[in-house]
Amino acid sequence: SSELTQDPAVSVALGQTVRITCQGDSLRSYYASWYQQKPGQAPVLVIYGKNNRPSGIPDRFSGSSSGNTASLTITGAQAEDEADYYCNSRDSSGNHHVVFGGGTKLTVL
Amino acid sequence: QVQLQESGPGLVKPSETLSLTCTVSGGSISSYYWSWIRQPPGKGLEWIGYIYYSGSTNYNPSLKSRVTISVDTSKNQFSLKLSSVTAADTAVYYCARDIRGIAARPYNWFDPWGQGTLVTVSS
Numbered sequence: 152s153s154e155l156t157q158d159p160a161v162s163v164a165l166g167q168t169v170r171i172t173c174q175g176d177s178l179r180s181y182y183a184s185w186y187q188q189k190p191g192q193a194p195v196l197v198i199y200g201k202n203n204r205p206s207g208i209p210d211r212f213s214g215s216s217s218g219n220t221a222s223l224t225i226t227g228a229q230a231e232d233e234a235d236y237y238c239n240s241r242d243s244s245g246n247h248h249v250v251f252g253g254g255t256k257l258t259v260l
Numbered sequence: 261q262v263q264l265q266e267s268g269p270g271l272v273k274p275s276e277t278l279s280l281t282c283t284v285s286g287g288s289i290s291s292y293y294w295s296w297i298r299q300p301p302g303k304g305l306e307w308i309g310y311i312y313y314s315g316s317t318n319y320n321p322s323l324k325s326r327v328t329i330s331v332d333t334s335k336n337q338f339s340l341k342l343s344s345v346t347a348a349d350t351a352v353y354y355c356a357r358d359i360r361g362i363a364a365r366p367y368n369w370f371d372p373w374g375q376g377t378l379v380t381v382s383s
Contacts, residue, residue, distance in 0.1 A: 184369035186305075193354055194305065196371040200363065205371060237305055241368050247318050247360070249295070249307040249368055 154242055155183075155252035162258040163228045171223045173238030173252045181241040183221035185214060188235045188254075197236075198223055225257075233259045262287040264355050264374035272349075272381050278342040282355030282374060289313050289336045293358035295370060296329060296340045298351040306351075310358045311338055345381045352376040 155175040163169035173183055182201060186194035196205050198214035211226045221240075225232055238252040268280035282294070296308040309319035311329040319327045323342070331338040342349060356370035 180365060182363075182365055182367040184367070186370070193373040193376050194370075195373070196369055199359075199369040199371070200367055239305075239307075239369070241360075241366055248320060249310075249358075251297075251305040251307065254304045 154250045155238055155240060157236075157238060157252035157255045159253070160256045160258065162260055163225070164260050165230060166227055168224065168226045169228055169257065171225075171236050171255045171257065173221045173223075173240075174219055175240065175243075175250070175252075176219055177240050177243040177250065178216060178219050178221050180243070183214070183216065183238045183240045185212075185221075185223045186237045186239070187232075188237065189233075194237060228257075228259050230259050233257055262357060262372055264357070264372060266353060266355050266374045266377040268377060268379070270378060270380060272345055272379060273383050274346055274381055275344055278340070278345050278349065278353075278379055278381075280340045280353055280355075280377065280379070282338050282340075284336045284338075284357075289331065289333055289338065293360055294331070294338045295356050295358040297354045297356055297370065297373075298349075299354070299376075300348075300351040308340065308342075308353075347381050350379065350381045352378050 185198040188194040202214045213224045235254045237254045242248045242250045265283045272278045290313045293310045295310040311317045326343045328341040354376045356373040360368040
C-alpha cells in the first residue's frame, strides 16, 4: 500500500482552476514532486522541490505544501492537461526509500 | 540533454530472472543516482530501487530479496535484475535519473525518464 494518498479522479472545466492533493506523513518532512503521465507515455516531471517547474512546463502549473498535504494546482486548465498525475516523496522510514501516490486521473470537461 | 533508453527481453518465463539495461546518453552517469521504476498495466508507479554511480544501492523493501541493480560507468549504463518473477511482475519498466539531496528539507525527484519497456511474465 502507498504511503501517499491521492484522490483517484478529479475533473475541471476548461479554463478553470483545479487542485490535486497528495497526503502522507512523510510530507511533513520531505518535499513532494509531481509527474504528468499521458496514455502510452512515460511520466514527465512538472513540479519539484518547494515549487519549481522544469524548463518547458507551463507556468499554470504550481505546487504548494501544508502540513501532511502537498498540492498541485493548475490555473486555467487546458485540454492537453488531461492526464494522470502522480506525486512522490521520500518515505517516512528515514532509509532514503521512495514512495509514489496512487495517482489522480484529471479530466478536463 | 540527458536521455535514457531501456533495453532487454519483452517476455520472461515465470521463475526466471528479468534483466534490463538502461543506457544514458547526452551526459555522464557520474555524480548522480539512477532509479528503476515500474508500472503494472492500468496501475500506478512503484519505485524498485536506485544505484549511485559509485555503486551503492538502495532497494524497495518489498522487492529487496529479488532485486539487484548494477552500474557500468565505462558504458554509461546501469542494469536491473529481478529474480524469481511471476505474473505480478508484468509491468512497464522505466529507468530514470534520481535527483536527491537536502535544501530547506530533503528532496527527491525523477528527471528525465526513459520511454519505458513492457516486460510480460508468461510461459
